[in-house]
Amino acid sequence: MDIPGAKGGDVFIFNGPTLKTALQRYNLFSGGGAMPAMWGLGLQYRMKADSKQQDVYNMVSYFRDNHIPCDVFGLEPKWQTTAYSCSYVWNPEYFNSPQELIDKMKAQGIKLNLWEHAYINPASPIFGALAGAAGDYKVWNGLVPDFAGKTASSIFADYHKKAFVDQGIASFKMDECDNSNLSEGGAVWAFPDQTQFPSGIDGEQMHQQFGTLYFQTMYSNYKKSNKRSYFNIRSLNGFASSYPVSLYSDTYVHQEYIRMISNSGFSGLLWSPEVRESASVTELCRRTQTAILSSQTVFNSWYLKARPGYSMIAIKTTAARCCQTPKRPRLTCVRC
Template sequence: MVKRFIFNSSLFIILQLFFLFATGQTIQVAPGVQKITSGTIDQFTPYSFCGALPLTGALTQLPAAKLPFSIGEIKISVNGRGTVVQIPLDDTEQLYGFGMQIGSFNQRGLKKRPIVNDNPLNDLGYTHGPTTFYVSNKGYGVLINTARYTTFYCGNTAKLDQSAGETKATNGGNSVEELYKNDGKISGSVTVDIPGAKGIEVFVFEGPDIKTAMQRYNLFSGGGALPAIWGLGVKYRVKADFNQYQVDKMAAYFRDNHIPCDVLGLEPRWQTASYSCSYVWNKSFFPSPELFVDSMKNKGFHINLWEHAFVSPKSPLYQPLRNKAGNYLVWNGLVPDFADTAAANIFADYHRQTFVKKGISGFKMDECDNSNLAMGNATWSFPELSQFPSGIDGEQMHQLFGLLYQKTIYGIYKKLNQRTYLDVRASNAFASSYPAALYSDTYLHEEYIRMILNSGFAGMIWSPEVRESNTIKDFMRRSQTAVLSAQTLYNSWYLQNPPWLQINIEKNNKGELMGDAKQVEADIRKLLNFRMSLIPYLYNAFADYHFKGIPPFRALVMDYPQDKNTFNLSDEYMIGESILAAPLTEKMDERKVYLPEGNWYDYNTRQKYEGGKYYTIRPDLNQLPIFIKEGTILPLAKPVEYVSPDTKFEITCFVYGQAAKAALFEDDGITFNYENGAYNYLSLAWNKNKGIVKRTGNFKNSRYVIKNWEVIK
């Protein structure tokens, strides 16, 4: 009997170990966040570089949830090829995410490979901001913590069941239509293929709904970004070869014509070398850079510098980084090993002393994505076989390069207690806390709109920048979208004059302005003034992003996950809690808009609409296609031309419906002192035909002055 007991105990232990290997070890790493671990985990993963701790206090405030499946149903297997993960998927689930996907919205039934690439095309999953993270409208999110090139089969594979009986053919006839008919049922799992991985971590974020699951992801990543308040104004990038005099002249144009602008971006020619980068002022173009930056600051402009991270032999950084870079060059420049803290610190220390301490407010971090994977002649970036001193390989470095670049630059400002708003061309998972707006060299307006929605599933910020346009109508529609996005940016890097004065590139650069240039300028001024009016509302939405994890720009399915009409609605989105945006493109004089449950007001006509229905709208080119939810107080400020450290916004509260309410987040807007409680909330309410304002908090000054109330009936 004793021998039998020992044998059975050993068998039990063996079975336990097998079960652990097959399903993984599960622990709770934060409230509502579970992690499954199986096999040997890679040293370099997105979460291993997460620069912020979870906001545990905020996570505990979220409602408790129960997954629609048992955590033990997630299966992990490691084989000679790599690692495979299977996550349950029911027949009615809708899936969203995988980062900044351009070509798709609802990912159900698709194969996705979220890989960083400078030309996201053909809906393969290639994108500037890939993540191995998706969310379900059933109220949960899943993140596969890997920097390897990974493929997701989103319910479109059927695995052979050896224990099942004979399977009948699905096609019943021999006609061409019947032979090619695909009537097979989508499988009940998301299957994840991770070649080369000897193990994996899987993070599961509980709901109970899709919005709460996203909140958990963002809060677990350190909370959403809260940019400097001036970053929510207007950014304008000047022509690439402008010198100091020409930039000053452009600044004067904005102020003389009372066109709002907070940030002027300098493009490559400010450096002595750009491909690769020297990070040294070109004194023939900017003979007195420090005086120039100071003079711009005195006029209310912040200066943003274009660069990329490939270090020229002409750069002072070349020798210090020579032994802390990859073994392949890009444009004859070093690829810094940002996975190595010492290399990142060398890069950051130089930028801190040379630029940030001398007044540079931000950077545009270009070229940190990969060459176009779909083109054989796109070979400018480092190969996947690259090796780096830290031990990270080229494949993993490509996936993480933009993320680590952000972390390096953002850390400069964080240590100086100085907030910023950056631009970047690549990102990855757990980037929610970085105030860096993604952009793309692609330019289809429909895709730019879709990416506003997809940014909400990625914990990222998207900038649908405006460059040239085919027609005035195209330009104005793009400008409407830019105003209704996280960053209003005009990128005129190849235009001598602002694009609203001449949309034809050749004529623009010859100084030949359009006959109706002043009228178009007036229409642009109207749109940009609205943007400046919206800053207090937007700033509060970003505060909710930071403290609560709520994406400031998000798809309607996130707020209305049970409404089937929102499942595939990829061209309407929520801004904050109360504004629904429905942008138009050049092809449209009018468009259909779906309004979810409740009552809504057309901002332009003030007409009230019943939710749950479709309507047709025809906004003018100088109007904004937005609807306001009933029960809202919309706080709009008197427009200012730029936001200064002492700007006080004069607010008019527009009341939509009875028992309306709103909130405004108030702090200095330029430091991280809010992390120590130096902020206020203004609670706005309309009750019994009277406006009520209550200010609470520890911020000793004020940003907002409530001037007027107006009821929209």
Template sequence: MEDIYPGIVRLRFGSPEKFTPSFFKRPASDRILSSMPVPKKSHLDIDCIEFRKTSRGCLLEIPLSSGEDIYGFGSQMKSFRQNGKKRTIRVNSDPPSDTGETHAPVPYYLSTAGYGILVDTARYAVFYCGTHVKRSSGRNSGGGKAGCLSDRTEELYGGSDSQSRKVVMEIPSAKGIDIYLFYGDTVLDALRRYILFSGGGCFPPIWALGIRYRGYTKLDQEQVIQLCESFRNDNIPCDVFGLEPGWQSKAYSCSYEWDKVRFPSPDRLRAGLKELGYKISLWEHAFVNPSSPVYGKLRPFSGDYLVFNGLVPDFSIPKAAKIFADYHEKEFVRNGISCFKLDECDNSDYIRSPWSFPENSSFPGGMDGEQMHSLLGILYQKTIDDVYIRNNIRSYGEVRSSHCFSAPYPYVLYSDLYDHREFVRALVNCGFSGMLWAPEVKHGLSKEDFIHRLQTAVLSPLALVNAWTMVHPPWKQFRRAENQRGELMGDRKDLIAVVKKIFQFRMSLVPYLYSAFLRYHLEGIPPFRALVLDYPDDLKCREIDDEYLVGDSILAAPLFAEQQKREVYLPSGGWFDFNTRKFFQGNATYEISPKLDETPIFVKENSILPLSSTNESIDKDTCFNLTVLAFGDNPEPFKLCIDDGTTFNYENGDSGWMELSWDRTAGKGVAKIRSNCRIKRYRISKWDHVQAASVSVAGACGGEVQ
């Protein structure tokens, strides 16, 4: 046993493999972790952990106490509380059912008892989360289901009569394993240690928290400029315009060169979009086309199978990563490209064509295909992120796969799947593993479905409209087939007005979100997280996967499809409906019926919420005009981050705070600035004190739901 930091322990069993997630991780947030107090109790008896080698690899058995619930395992889309489930930690973009396979599975779980366990492996580990009961040495006590014979398979296969008190983990091929234990006085405290040990959460540039739009894949240079101009003419907020595969001369696999027909003058494009206030994001994947300038250099450092007739570079080899990174630095980063979308670094075996490399692949750095599938997303992120870091530029991109210790990388996960409820569940689950999820909007089945999806998107880590299959913006026609045929809606003015209101709401939240991300970076607190992390003793919160916290003060309760109303559970304390300012007592369930253009959120009592006036885009010199809302009688102070918003200079002290507080005696707001940064980032236009004039208790707004 090795005590690494207060509350973090490493246990080694047998002889672990060389290539594991920890082998490639970023340095831990050493100063912060070292200063954290030792948890009052460990919550897990290390002596009860069992290990043994088998012909299949190795096994771990870890106790699971009565009343203990577990969460995590990465970007799980199909389930929330993981007790009683089998989780296969296998990268897959199209999981057919709730197996544990997903875009970014992580061999890590978090317990309501106040600890987290990470199994340091890139193998397709399997976790049996209290699913099976071993035969005991004594006489069986009987049981079974014969006494209540059923004619329904769901009941017959619905679970064991008795619950196992262990989590059993099988790690294939390995003859040893390291596990990391993260302890805390609360479940959130344990998670914070994991995120800080990963290197702290990412801190995106401030412009990246605005609206991002990815255009139709076949747009050419002039069409891109015209579309961007139309957004400005229509006063539609947008900070980042994303180019999809059509910008490249070869896309499947990638040349990483501009298509000279569609984009004859990339310099003109970059200058034009910069003048309009846009940043540019470029789509790509890691599979290198024979026409690419880096193909010849990377060929000796690639796997033995091709994907889309392109090389699969081995980014675990520093020289391979440097070749790829240097090219991107010279051709793109130094020419003003602000971020990348890193596509198809996952895997899929459940569609018509299993397009990625097989598990039996071998790579010159020493990994096989199984290990590389687990780590390709992380290695790809690191390769590109290193370019921005050495140029003192903060970036914020998109990625389709990730793994352990990913919190420091400024990338948000996304999916080609499109179930709205699964997207929200993935967003909620990602917080348990120090990951971020974008519930991107592509199209809608109805006006209500489209609007509800947009409302979720603006209450997520990345407010993303991915219109790569839509010739026209989806608010002009949200149905894909009609959009591609140019059949725009005749009554689209009303929808456009709602879209603008939703986008403007997101822009108003940017100062609040920016400070939440800084806490993610410095303190390891996920900016988007499940209710159970803050309310672990509330048994109702342990089941809720369609509500979540945004920062410390906002509770989001999205609607789905054509819903006009929904039930919302509010945890302990008081809560204000943001749209009506009505006060609700917590520990109760209410039925709400927001208007279609109202994004359904609640604000915690005694919070301060700074809201910015509308900006159509954000740059390094933007000064936000704030209306500061103080909710309740005794609002807690709120700190707004001040820095240049784009570089890492804050690490050297070029930063500060504006602290907002409410003077109850004087009945007015107070703002104090402590900053070494010369930029004027905020101007307060108005204070508004929101008090509980009318109190809603259970039954007053549709009734409590038992």
């Protein structure tokens, strides 16, 4: 193993006699299993990226009127004035009264989750304060905060507490912290390995820790207030199985989700096989079953024109025909 700048390292071995026992011991050593908020174990629905405040109201009414259970609504990038990199400021063109939105959702028994990533746009109120506590490379012209140091973590967490957590935002979806090697239009989606951070670590080391440090920074606002939460995140590292957060990915193939559920268990982490798109009602049923039986159930419509809610009604109707007409050839449904 090559550990830059280190004279050596520790190796931890968790033995059996069975694989299950080894995993149990690893989880206990890491602090035990996660304890998410009860509402996080329900259904999360993520709005289309360009949805506006009235669209959220309409969708909530649609769910409630059709008796579709939903506990969390997620807002995608357009809720901010800038998203790549992030401003962490409500976009008045799309959400002209954020506190009204939060309060109305609360009255409907729905929590709000906000999408973001940790690359800080020059338009952000915390850009100036973090200029001296960030890496020497930018991503999308945004600062990469040095979460390994106390300064960046404190500024970032304090701002989110005052601007969002204290106002009633229940959790966050934290994107782009997995060192993606994707490049598009000449822009790279992550900082390079040679990046240097004020804390003394380089980009290669930060890539391994970035997701975990980012989560610890954000979750501290809830932990200090003794509030339960349940996050979504793109990357975590070792010994993170006690955190109330579920991993997700932008993969779309159902079989890949099934494999990832199995493999995530070997790390002790929770995995979220989002329902994003389906080629048929049958496939939608299968994807829904996978999501319902997983650690987090998410229907993600961030780019879809057709709302999954409509398909849920189709499933409900199909289930009624299937179960109430025994002589008919059985259709695939969530009840059967």
